[in-house]
Amino acid sequence: MNRESLDETCPIASDDPDQPLVIQPALARWLASCFLWVFATFWCGISGVGLVASWNAKGGLGIACFGLFTVIGLLVLLGAIYTTLQVFNPRPVIVISQRYIYPGTDFEISWMFRGKSSRIQRLKISLEGFEKVSYQQGTSTRSEESVFFRS
Template identity: 35%
Template sequence: TNPSPETSIVVLAGFTLFALLFLALGVAMTVSGVRLVFSGKASRQGLERPDIERRGLGTTPLRPPGRLARWSRTPSGQVLLSSKRMYLIGAIVVGLFALFWNAVVFLALRDTPLRSGLFGVIWLLLGLPFVVVGVGLLAVTVYLLLGALNPIVEIELPRESIRPGETLEIRWRLRGGAGRIATLGIWLEGNEVAVHAVGTDSERESRLFHRATLVERSALGPRPDGRAQLQVPAGAMHSFRSPHNEIAWTIDVHGEAPRWVDLRAVFPIRVEAEPA
C-alpha cells in the first residue's frame, strides 16, 4: 500500500533535515581544510604585524595547538617535540571521511539520469553542492598527504616548562626532505583566547599579544639544525585554561617550499607562573 500523505511529508522532512546536516558537516570540514591551506601564508605575514588580531585561529580546549605533535624524552633527559604525525593523521581522517562522503553522494545520484525528466534535473541540481564538497574534501586530503612528505620538525627543550624572565637554549632540526624548504622561520607566540556566547551559539576570538623570532634561515642545506634562545618576557602571563578563556604559548615553525606545500608545525609549551 502507498504511504499516507502525512507519512510522506514526515519522511521528506526527515530526509531533508539529514541532508542539510550532512552538507553542513562536509562544508565545515572543507572550510577547515581550506583555512589550513592558507593559514601558513597568514602566519608568515603576521611576523610583520605583531599586533594582529586573528579570529577563529587561536587555541581553545576544542582546538588545542599541536594536538597531533609527538612528545617524548631523549636518553639524555631532554624534552623532544616532533611533528611526525601532524599531517599524516589529518590526511587519514579527512581521507576516510572523503571516501565515505563521495560514496554516499555517488549512490544517491547514480540512478538519477537526466532522462528521468524534470525530477532528475532537480535532483542533480540539489546534489551539486554535495559533489562540490566531495571534490573539496579530496583536494584537502591531497594537500595533507603532500604535507606529510615534508621534513619532520624536531625541537629539544631542557625541561617541560619555562618561567617568565627565564632563557632556555633549545635545539632544532629538520629530518628528511629538507632540500625543498627555501626559508625557515621559528618563533615564540603567546595568544589570548576568549569564547563569547552569542545567542545560542558561541564565538571564539584570539588575540596575539607576543611574538618573538627565534630562527630565520635560508639556504638550509641537506641536514639543517641549530640552536636558539627561548625567552618569555618578565611579567608575561603564564599558561592558563578555562572553559571560556585561555592563555596559550606555542613554538610555531613555518618553512616556505616553492611549488610545494609549506612546512608548518605548532608545538605547545607550558609557561609557569612567576614565584611569589
C-alpha cells in the same frame, strides 16, 4: 653532520623532568591523510550515485542537491591530496634544554627537521612568551593570558 642522519640523532620525548623538552607534531600526517581518503571516497561514492540516479530520472532538484554534495566531496578529495603531499614534507622538532622554565632562567632552544630538509627554501622562526593563569571566583573559573615577549 649529514642531514639524512638527523633522524637517528633526534632526541625522543620523555616525561623525565631531568630530560630536555622535545616538541614535535602530535598527530601523524599519514593518519590524517588516510582518514580524508576514506571519508572522501565514502562521501563521493554516495553523493555520486545519487547524482547519477537523479540525472537519469531528470530530477532537477535532485541534481542540484546531489550536485552540491558532490562538489563538497570533490573539495574533501582535494584536501586528501593536499594532506598526502604533506606526508612527504620535513617535520620540525624543537628541543628546549629545560623542561620547566622560570622567569630569569637561561635556556637553550635548538631545532631540527625530520625528513628531507633540503626541500625547505625559506624558514621563519618566531618566538612568543606568554603566561596563562586560571583562577576561581565563586563558582566560576576564569582564565587569562598575557603575552610578555614576541619576536
